[in-house]
Amino acid sequence: MDPDDTSTGRAGADHPEPASARGTRSRWLPVAIAVAAALLMLAAVVVVSDLAAGDGDTASDITPAADPSAPDSAATALRDSGAQLATVDCDPADLRQGRDAARAYYRDVLDCLDRAWRPVLDRMGVEHRPASVDVADVRTTECGELPPADRALGLYCDADHTIHLPYSRLATAVGGTDEPAFLATLAHEYGHHIQALTGVFTEAGNAMSDVGAAAESEVGRRFELQATCFAGLFLDAARDTGLGDPSRGPEVAVQDFADWSGVESHGGARLQQQWASTGFTGDSVAACDTWSARAADIGGAGERSGAPASP
Template structure:
């Protein structure tokens, strides 16, 4: 499907919204392919320190997580296949290559945050596929499932013609980087404590917690892409394609509930992270509500 900017922005919001909210059902590993080693549901509870005497352990891990002081994401060797994105096999091949780049870049950062790194996998599937987090529905384009992996609807990442190739490739890169951002959140305990906040909130307060979580995943994505701008050749038309994807907001698709962040907020977090090349620019939990609209 050819994606002009307007269609692409709406499509990206669907990709980022599907499967990123907490689920009451436990994840199960697919029997059709080996899944990653399950990660702990959350870090061990810690005794309060002088800095955190007024905070719950959950707030401590959200506001003062060691990932924020783990340093820049490194530039890594990242050779993506020069192939058309027209078939499920080609999208899977390209997504696997992007995942390899993400893992090489994030592994040392996660380990510097004093966390044991665990890898993940990507499944490029059809609608109706049984995933570790339920059935891949007709409205799903992609999501991250803890303990199982990243799922993508392959048909949403194909090109209609060679003119689409730049957009399709960069769109897939950013979507993978965002979903991998959720993997980083899972590894470092952020997702577990977000689950607690989400469960305790309702209405507008719940949507705000979701925006903090999703904006952070996109921010982590931009930190990786900024660090690897040269490796991924994000200049000229490719840089513009990245910006189209990264700056998209809930207000670009009025039918989408405001759970991922406005164009203004998405742009601000993406620009900061792309420049910093570091998760230090991505503490969405410590800022006022007006920065996560």
């Protein structure tokens, strides 16, 4: 893993999918659902969540759909593996000293993510390929143009397994000292890395190409909410370690998902927090089977998004 090899982005509408996912450029899922991008829109990141405790469904309230729209084999194999993350001890660098410090912080947390997820990949017989993080303010990535800062703060590119997290974007949105926001974003994007390694990423793209716009958006939300649930699984695996102090650690990072936006693409703030909590309290990757969840647990246009902070 090269800690300096870091970038984030999302394919634009002018970057069509290749004929094969095994082409020279890996597939980006359709831009309409903002796949693989943590759409922490600036107006939504700096919000005061008005979600009351117990306002959303709990993990036990999430019930399977009668006719789930799921990628056929990869998502099912991942769910049925019952694999558990390893408990990891993380003591990352202090990110509060600017871009270089953030790069070191991400490098350390990536190491924790790799160690936590390795038992899952081993159980599935999947080759482990480390992800890298790019904090540079790049304009292009291996997956296409980086979207504007007001559209995305983070993005995973499956072409080179790079998580793009331009430091200036997140620091401007939440400040350079908000560790939970940095941690939640990285853990979510790493969730897309797990989806890519296990085949869910490709199968979700195939599913989207076979359905209409409304169903495409639903597949996208299931895809994004699973990545958020995966983030929750990791935050639980690291909760009793040196990953931040109690006021900045994993528990607070779970709550950070309540500030996420992107209703149509990511499910909205309530469901983001719901699925992060589901992962945080789950026993295995089976807890994150968003593909079999009922439509009410996936959301859509009727879901509430994050709102600007009150004056």
